[in-house]
Amino acid sequence: xxxxxxxxxxxxxxxxxxxxxxxxxxxxxxxxxxxxxxxxxxxxxxxxxxxxxxxxxxxxxxxxxxxxx
Numbered sequence: 832x833x834x835x836x837x838x839x840x841x842x843x844x845x846x847x848x849x850x851x852x853x854x855x856x857x858x859x860x861x862x863x864x865x866x867x868x869x870x871x872x873x874x875x876x877x878x879x880x881x882x883x884x885x886x887x888x889x890x891x892x893x894x895x896x897x898x899x900x
Contacts (some may be wrong), residue, residue, distance in 0.1 A: 839874070846877050858890045859883070865890075868897045874900055 849871065854861055854869075861869070872880065883896050 843874050846874065850877060850881050853884055854893065857887050858893050865893060865897060873891055
């Protein structure tokens with residue numbers, strides 16, 4: 832079950848939803864260009880972003896992280 836594509840897609844959507852809520856609290860509104868980049872991240876990159884955003888102080892930190900990753 833955990834290996835099915837549908838299960839993985841659902842898990843990725845849940846992770847994306849949580850990360851977006853955290854980003855909105857941390858940096859405010861996420862511009863559409865950055866949102867598209869975040870949505871294109873693979874699950875391991877989403878995990879990395881979830882950890883990195885704890886240290887973000889503003890939107891520029893998100894933009895810099897996305898440029899590096």
